[in-house]
Amino acid sequence: xxxxxxxxxxxxxxxxxxxxxxxxxxxxxxxxxxxxxxxxxxxxxxxxxxxxxxxxxxxxxxxxxxxxxxxxxxxxxxxxxxxxxxxxxxxxxxxxxxxxxxxxxxxxxxxxxxxxxxxxxxxxxxxxxxxxxxxxxxxxxxxxxxxxxxxxxxxxxxxxxxxxxxxxxxxxxxxxxxxxxxxxxxxxxxxxxxxxxxxxxxxxxxxxxxxxxxxxxxxxxxxxxxxxxxxxxxxxxxxxxxxxxxxxxxxxxxxxxxxxxxxxxxxxxxxxxxxxxxxxxxxxxxxxxxxxxxxxxxxxxxxxxxxxxxxxxxxxxxxxxxxxxxxxxxxxxxxxxxxxxxxxxxxxxxxxxxxxxxxxxxxxxxxxxxxxxxxxxxxxxxxxxxxxxxxxxxxxxxxxxxxxxxxxxxxxxxxxxxxxxxxxxxxxxxxxxxx
Amino acid sequence: xxxxxxxxxxxxxxxxxxxxxxxxxxxxxxxxxxxxxxxxxxxxxxxxxxxxxxxxxxxxxxxxxxxxxxxxxxxxxxxxxxxxxxxxxxxxxxxxxxxxxxxxxxxxxxxxxxxxxxxxxxxxxxxxxxxxxxxxxxxxxxxxxxxxxxxxxxxxxxxxxxxxxxxxx
Ligand SMILES: Cc1cc2nc3c(=O)[nH]c(=O)nc-3n(C[C@H](O)[C@H](O)[C@H](O)COP(=O)(O)O)c2cc1C
Ligand code: SF4
Ligand code: FES
Numbered sequence: 001x002x003x004x005x006x007x008x009x010x011x012x013x014x015x016x017x018x019x020x021x022x023x024x025x026x027x028x029x030x031x032x033x034x035x036x037x038x039x040x041x042x043x044x045x046x047x048x049x050x051x052x053x054x055x056x057x058x059x060x061x062x063x064x065x066x067x068x069x070x071x072x073x074x075x076x077x078x079x080x081x082x083x084x085x086x087x088x089x090x091x092x093x094x095x096x097x098x099x100x101x102x103x104x105x106x107x108x109x110x111x112x113x114x115x116x117x118x119x120x121x122x123x124x125x126x127x128x129x130x131x132x133x134x135x136x137x138x139x140x141x142x143x144x145x146x147x148x149x150x151x152x153x154x155x156x157x158x159x160x161x162x163x164x165x166x167x168x169x170x171x172x173x174x175x176x177x178x179x180x181x182x183x184x185x186x187x188x189x190x191x192x193x194x195x196x197x198x199x200x201x202x203x204x205x206x207x208x209x210x211x212x213x214x215x216x217x218x219x220x221x222x223x224x225x226x227x228x229x230x231x232x233x234x235x236x237x238x239x240x241x242x243x244x245x246x247x248x249x250x251x252x253x254x255x256x257x258x259x260x261x262x263x264x265x266x267x268x269x270x271x272x273x274x275x276x277x278x279x280x281x282x283x284x285x286x287x288x289x290x291x292x293x294x295x296x297x298x299x300x301x302x303x304x305x306x307x308x309x310x311x312x313x314x315x316x317x318x319x320x321x322x323x324x325x326x327x328x329x330x331x332x333x334x335x336x337x338x339x340x341x342x343x344x345x346x347x348x349x350x351x352x353x354x355x356x357x358x359x360x361x362x363x364x365x366x367x368x369x370x371x372x373x374x375x376x377x378x379x380x381x382x383x384x385x386x387x388x389x390x391x392x393x394x395x396x397x398x399x400x401x402x403x404x405x406x407x408x409x410x411x412x413x414x415x416x417x418x419x420x421x422x423x424x425x426x427x428x429x430x431x432x433x434x435x
Numbered sequence: 436x437x438x439x440x441x442x443x444x445x446x447x448x449x450x451x452x453x454x455x456x457x458x459x460x461x462x463x464x465x466x467x468x469x470x471x472x473x474x475x476x477x478x479x480x481x482x483x484x485x486x487x488x489x490x491x492x493x494x495x496x497x498x499x500x501x502x503x504x505x506x507x508x509x510x511x512x513x514x515x516x517x518x519x520x521x522x523x524x525x526x527x528x529x530x531x532x533x534x535x536x537x538x539x540x541x542x543x544x545x546x547x548x549x550x551x552x553x554x555x556x557x558x559x560x561x562x563x564x565x566x567x568x569x570x571x572x573x574x575x576x577x578x579x580x581x582x583x584x585x586x587x588x589x590x591x592x593x594x595x596x597x598x599x600x601x602x603x604x
Contacts, residue, residue, distance in 0.1 A: 099532035099571035137479070137516045138528075138572060140585040173466055178475045178514030181570065195467075195474035197513040213468050256534040256575035263576045298533050298571075328575070330534050344536045348570060 009033055011242070012266045013230035014223065014252055018110045024145065027152040030113040036158060038232035039120040043166040046232075048079065051125040055228065057236035059248040064093055064184075064221030065296065065325045067314040070228075076208035077126040077216045089217040090128035090170075091193065092119060092225055094135045094142070095177060095184040098297035099348055100330040103252040104222035106264055108135075108142035111226075112149035116172065118225030120163065121232060123170040126218055131172040134189050137179045146174060181352035185402055186219040188354065199354050200402035223252055244270030247313040255281040257331030258288045264328070270313040277308070277331070288333040292418060296325020298345050299407030301414035302332070321414065337434035338419035339426055342412045343371040349408030360405035363394045367412065379427035387416060387423075450491035452499065456481055460499060470500045474510050478517050487518040515570075522565040523558045525603040527551070528582045531568045534575035543579050544568075546593040551600075563604070 009016025017025050017033040030036070042051055056071030077088065092115065096104040108115060119131050135143055150172055153159045161169050180198050182188045187201035190212050211217020227249055231239050240248045251269040253276050256262045260282030267276070273293070277283065284290050292302045295312065301322035303310075310316050317324040332341060350364035367390050370383055391413040394405045416423065426432055452460070459480045463473040477496045478488050485492065488511060497507045511517045529547055531540055548554055551564055558565040574580045577589025583603055591599070 096573050097570060100534045100575050101571065102573045102575045105573040136573070138569065138582060138587075141587065171466070175476065176479060177516075178479060178510075179516035180514055192475065193472075195472040195476070195510070197510055213472075254576065256578055257537045262578070294533070330537065330575070332537065336537055341533065341536065344531075345533055348532055352570070 007266075009230075010234065010238075012250060013234075013242075014107065014114070014226050014250060015110070015266045017114070024109065025111045025113060027113060027149070027156070030111070034233060035113055035229075036117055036153075038229040039117050039124075039158070040164050042121055042124055042232055043164050043168055046124075048125050048127055051121060051232065054236055055125070055231060058231045058239040059236075060224065060227050060231060060239070061247065061314060062221055063223035063227070063251070063327070065098070065299075065323070067324065070220060070224055073208065073220075074122070074125050074218060076206070077218060078209070079127060083127075083216055086213075086215050087130045088126055088128040088215055089212040090119060090123045090126060090131040091189070091212065091217060091219045092131070092133045092222055093184060093186065093189060093219050094133050094139070094222045095189065096136055096139075096222070097181040097184055097352075098299060098326055099345075100256060100294060100297045101254070101326040101328045102256070103254060103264060103326065103328055105136075105139055105142050106252070107222055107226055108139070109145050112142075112146045113153065114226045114229065115146070115222055116149050116153050116159070118228040119172060120158065120170060121228045122218065122220065122225060124168060126216070128218070129169055129171065131170060132193060132212075133172070133174045134183070134193060135174050135176050137177045143174065143176060150174070180354070181348075182354045182402075182404055185404060188402070189219060190217065197354075199356050200404075202401075242268055243313075244268045245311050245313050246270070246315055251312070251327050253280070253312060254328030255331060256328070258285045258333045258335070259283065259331060260285055270311040270316075272309055272311050273303070273329070274308045276312065276329070284331075284333060288335060290331055291334050291336075292332045292338075292415075294330040294332075294411055295322050296327050296329065298330070298348060299323075299410055300325040301410045302418055303414075304418045322410070335434065337375065337432055338415050338422045339371060339375045340432065340434065342415050343368060343375055345411050346371055346408065349404070353404060353408075354402075357401040357405075359394050360400050360408070363390055364405065364408055366390065367394070367409075371412075374423060374426045375432055377426070377430040377432070379423075379430070381427065383427060384416070384420075384423055387412070391416060450495040450498075452481065452492070452495045453484065456484055457499065460496070464500075471502050473500060474502070474507055475514065475517075478507075478511055482518060486524075487521050489521075493519075521558070523562050525563060525584055526565045526567060527600075528567045528569035528572075529555075530570070530572050530578070530580045530582075532571035532575075534571070535579040538578035540579045543591060543593065547581075547596065550593075550596045564600075 021029045052074045060070040061067040183192045183198045188198040192198040207217040247269045254264040265280045292304045346368040350368045353360045355361045395409040460477045463476040464470050481492050497504045553566045572580045574589050580589050
């Protein structure tokens, strides 16, 4: 499934070792391939500030969707006396519920020690004594791999008290989620971690100032942490050279839908969309033509033919009106009705709304119903304008309490732009030509 | 494991957890700043033993964690994977999210419903299967997907359903 195309672990820091080992990487295999060398070095000879500076210099950006600079986020955590008394927390967001996304599960099932080492480094950087992996409840195989890895690392003294004999303590535990998409939003995640309903919290204060149990907390994605060990081992300059455009490093890109070889590949960040689809995913299956893609999961705007030569990096995709998101793209071929696909997407977002604020709780089901009516031939004149109005209102970043609703509406707003004639035809003819 | 009869009859007014369940919940509590923080873990622990969280289990967990039953139930009902109704011996969860949709999940859903003779949300009369929809299982490159108990199954096809379900008596 995931392919680094025969690259070494220095060229493919995320999956190189998985490829070299040819499957799941256990502790001894991990250590044979420089595993835990970065954590050992950092705890012995780097200050927390030096680790943060190196991650900043490397320009590692969050792989959970928003692309926030990781080193900068870590630098917001108060250190020393300024942190007050009590633990600081490091949390890995392993909720991965964004439809179309399948990268974090792969990393955790195949190379759980990479995540553990990345978290040890993060913990050292912010001086956290406690860590949690917030894991999707349905990820049973990942749970078993990760728990085994944590136990094996703890048995060797790499987790727990006085790790690597450095005097630093870090306890790492797994929270298995009760299941709800909104748990992936980082402040909702903290409520869930505290055993509560996963409702988002008011920001500010942001988690680095006040997070889990009111203490300074950092939340990062699985893939983000997995980038850290190689940055510490090989340096910022090496990391920059891995990327193609403005961004640094590699990215796990994925493609699902009617391509010949759906899958996941570790490639230089900034690899063009067309190369991912045609070279790596093998192009479209015979008899199917590509109409559009959701570049980085269900909550990102459609891109169409005019965009396919663009580079998959944060800035380029944003300029094109979408988001790189998780980097796992969903392909819409010409056998799929755009109206019905939007219905499917909005059904998900309506169902997963936490229900706290009105535009999201009421607006998304309304939108879903309008789309169902249009799809099933009950569309009326004025429905498209109603969808436009809802899209603009629900998508207004300050109209809702969190970013669930704006994300939810991105695929619809862009579909209304790029596939408008499909919507119009449904209403005009009272029929769907794809049925 | 099935729910003790007294839960259904309501005859025994003191709900209980097994020593193993209690120990597993206490282990979670020992690693958390306060007992209420273990609410979700506790319900998931009990559900893994009993298949679902009954009113009696809920009351027992609430008492163990020192919180009200109503507060605990409001948490239980928020989460998709905490079942407040009994389920069959095997839970079949069919992915209905976008990549699986593109790969024919709507058609597959009808085929699975026909095959099991169940609609979404129903449990078979013999208590063997419960059929539920689930969101993206994180295996979109093998769409359409489903999960049976803890097993993730990709590239699901109507032809293979009989073979697939055979392993779940
Ligand atoms: C509705 C919603 C769902 C999200 N789901 C996830 C998720 O499943 N995994 C994830 O890593 N980030 C998710 N995020 C982003 C997180 O809030 C947060 O930005 C991220 O975990 C930060 O990690 P990073 O800086 O390493 O990317 C979600 C955000 C929103 C608004
Ligand atoms: S936008 Fe509002 S209702 Fe929707 S998930 Fe966020 S807080 Fe909840
Ligand atoms: S959409 Fe079904 S597994 Fe991802």
